[in-house]
Amino acid sequence: MKRLIRNRQNQNRRTFIGPVSANRFRSWWGIAMALAAVCGYGIGSITSTGALLFAQSQNHGSNNKQVVAYIYNGIPVTREELGEFLIARGGYQKLELLVNKRIIEIEAARRNLSVTPEEVQAALNENLRTLGISKEDFVNKVLPHYGKTLYEWTEDVIKPRLLLTKMCRDRVKVHEEDIQRAFENKYGERRQAKIIIWRPAELKVAQKQWDEARRSDEDFDRIARMQADPNLAAACGLVAPIGRYAWVDSEGKSDAVEKMLFSLKEGEISQLFQTPAGIMCVKCVKIIPPDPRVKLEQVRGELEKEIFDKKLNAEIPRFFGELKDQARPQLLLKGPPTPEEFSEGTRRLIEAAGLQVPPSTDSSNNNSPQEKK
Numbered sequence: 001m002k003r004l005i006r007n008r009q010n011q012n013r014r015t016f017i018g019p020v021s022a023n024r025f026r027s028w029w030g031i032a033m034a035l036a037a038v039c040g041y042g043i044g045s046i047t048s049t050g051a052l053l054f055a056q057s058q059n060h061g062s063n064n065k066q067v068v069a070y071i072y073n074g075i076p077v078t079r080e081e082l083g084e085f086l087i088a089r090g091g092y093q094k095l096e097l098l099v100n101k102r103i104i105e106i107e108a109a110r111r112n113l114s115v116t117p118e119e120v121q122a123a124l125n126e127n128l129r130t131l132g133i134s135k136e137d138f139v140n141k142v143l144p145h146y147g148k149t150l151y152e153w154t155e156d157v158i159k160p161r162l163l164l165t166k167m168c169r170d171r172v173k174v175h176e177e178d179i180q181r182a183f184e185n186k187y188g189e190r191r192q193a194k195i196i197i198w199r200p201a202e203l204k205v206a207q208k209q210w211d212e213a214r215r216s217d218e219d220f221d222r223i224a225r226m227q228a229d230p231n232l233a234a235a236c237g238l239v240a241p242i243g244r245y246a247w248v249d250s251e252g253k254s255d256a257v258e259k260m261l262f263s264l265k266e267g268e269i270s271q272l273f274q275t276p277a278g279i280m281c282v283k284c285v286k287i288i289p290p291d292p293r294v295k296l297e298q299v300r301g302e303l304e305k306e307i308f309d310k311k312l313n314a315e316i317p318r319f320f321g322e323l324k325d326q327a328r329p330q331l332l333l334k335g336p337p338t339p340e341e342f343s344e345g346t347r348r349l350i351e352a353a354g355l356q357v358p359p360s361t362d363s364s365n366n367n368s369p370q371e372k373k
Contacts, residue, residue: 088342092333101160103327104320108163115162123158164316171319172311174304179296182303185243187294191261192286194237196224198279206272206279213281214269220283241288257282 069077083091108114128138139150148156196213198206213223224237232239244262247255257280260270264284272281 087333092335095331095333096329097156099329099331100320100324101156103323103329104160104163106327107323108167111167113163113166115159115166119162120154120158123162124154127158161316164320165312168312168315168319172308172315174307174311178307179300179303181245182307183296183299185245186303187291187299188243189290190241190243190288191264191284192241192288193239193261194220194224194283194285195232195239195257196220196227196237196281197229197232197275197277199228200274200278203279206281210272210281220269237283238285 066079067076068079068082071077124135128135131138131142133142143150143153146153196209198209209223209226213220221236225233227233227237242258242261244258246258256273256275260273261282261284264270264282266284266287268284270282272279274280
């Protein structure tokens with residue numbers, strides 16, 4: 001229900017910012033192809049300095065661990081060149097991820113905290129269990145949706161989260177009142193409800209249709225099927241049973257929907273009221289009595305774990321925000337090289353290989369008859 005309302009709120013805003021494009025291509029490719037065609041060989045790096053490349057080419061006989069490949073019977077291709085190559089092709093977009101990961105690792109090291117391979121595997125197994133899928137389906141169907149490989153998921157998601165969890169545990173407390181409320185929500189009285197939501201700007205439409213919905217059960221269902229949310233419309237507004245304390249804020253106050261629903265008798269329809277999702281009315285379809293078979297002590301441990309996990313999930317982003325404020329990261333790499341940097345890096349590469357740099361087509365275009373005049 002809460003997720004449904006939040007989704008509806010996002011739809012109403014429509015200022016929602018969708019996924020940002022991951023590839024901001026520039027005009028380097030045309031320059032590279034032109035130079036490669038003139039010189040007769042493929043260019044492998046675009047931003048390394050000529051001095052460094054020349055020094056590396058003179059020492060190509062050494063067994064350097066920084067070398068990842070050789071060309072022309074000994075000219076080295078280094079890890080630094082590979083790094084620059086990948087950065088220029090979108091790797092700079094991973095910089096913030098790397099910085100965040102290092103912040104977490106440094107703080108964990110200060111506290112002598114680490115994660116073991118067994119803990120990582122257990123966390124992955126829990127991911128699979130929660131999703132109810134096999135590892136193969138997780139790798140082939142779920143991870144591509146996030147643009148990650150299994151290695152990236154393990155290194156960039158599971159390990160940092162495990163470290164943050166260990167650092168946050170002492171900050172999370174479960175109180176007796178939390179357990180009592182969780183028990184009441186899960187095993188106490190609940191309400192079956194139907195809801196209708198109108199957009200915030202549709203007050204007049206909402207008032208007119210609300211009057212119609214109050215006439216009969218059939219009219220309510222007819223209006224409910226007309227609402228904008230397709231899931232609610234298909235179910236005539238019917239949602240899962242709602243217990244008390246389903247949604248409470250930091251001060252322990254209940255959500256407006258819950259308050260309104262528990263104020264109704266069976267069959268009653270509420271007044272129109274404002275929610276973050278829009279204008280709403282609620283109909284109490286059925287009152288479900290508490291479950292007399294379940295006692296608090298029977299489920300105390302289960303409820304305590306659920307509450308702890310929920311609070312921990314809320315605390316982790318706050319804690320990481322504090323770490324980031326203390327770290328004061330400054331991201332100096334803003335994007336790929338400019339065309340001028342690309343051209344200069346390519347020129348130095350060609351010089352380091354002992355080849356002749358072709359004349360610039362831009363300079364020849366600038367020497368036009370009009371300019372000579």
